[in-house]
Amino acid sequence: MENLVARWRRELRGTFSANSPTIPQWELDLEKGDDGGYFAPDSAAWAVHGSMTPVVAGIHSLLVQSLHPGAMAGVHDHSDYASDPLSRLAGTIRWIFTVTFGDTAAAQAASTKVLRIHTHIAGRYTANSGEEIDYTANDPDLLCWVHLAFTEAFLATHLALGRPLPGGPDAYVADWAVAGRLMGVPDPPLTVRQLHTQLEAFRAELRCDQRVRDTVQFLKHPPLPRSQQLGYKVLFAAAVSTLDPHYRELLGLYAPRLGPVPLPVRWAAKAVLGVVHLGLGKTGPSEQAARARRRRLGLDGVPGG
Secondary structure (H helix, E strand, O other): OHHHHHHHHHHHHHHHOOOOOOOOHHHHHHHOOOOOOOOOOOOHHHHHHOOOOHHHHHHHHHHHHOOOHHHHHHHHHHOOOOOOHHHHHHHHHHHHHHHHHOOHHHHHHHHHHHHHHHOOOEEEEEOOOOOEEEEEOOOHHHHHHHHHHHHHHHHHHHHHHOOOOOOOHHHHHHHHHHHHHHOOOOOOOOOHHHHHHHHHOOHHHOOOOHHHHHHHHHHHOOOOOHHHHHHHHHHHHHHHHOOOHHHHHHHOOOOOEEOOEEOOHHHHHHHHHHHHHHHHOOOOHHHHHHHHHHHHOOOOOOOOO
């Protein structure tokens, strides 16, 4: 039994670190640095990204992002997500945690690295109007869409499955606007109202085509170890349940029901996330490194330091 538990924990940690046998060095390096970073332990960003809700938010975010044909073209034409999904997941986690828990220099460097990679992601897609549009992943329109979809997903999922947010929902939107500016997003939203207004402006550009349907099928059935497959099904259902009804309809997804009665997938997801929390540990290595850096700099107990 002990060997089975150890194997499960090893597989679980491997899913989030591209099967690294040890804690990735970049997480340990977040202890270095000369300031407290953009966010403090009492921030909404720490509350969301230091919890387990991002496990579901990541699914939600990818589903929504795929609805923009420009974003979908970039993934379809340049990403190896289908053959190596764990590496792509690990790269995204690295950027999120570095911006959240690293010092300002590390956050800026991580964002610059992503933007540099984006310069090689270019092509053409057909808009809903029929116009052929040349794109790069650093186009302001695409950067904005990805930022909005990310913010909406992480906020909606945390509100459904997580603990109360310090400062409320607006605080998280304002916090993550910092990440948007680091990524070159023009005028990122600072409030939930602004977030929804900007998302609304994209509605006419969204669609669900065969590429999107293929992505949805992949997200439904990713190549995970058997020990994680049942729990993932619950988390996928929870992600679907937190989608805006408009996005859910576009994607052809439905919240699980037993006849007319909705199934309690959010409660089940909270239970699964609790188990994942046990497997990964109470506090992640990135947050531990950030707290160690703050102690070294004498920032403990200094709000926003």
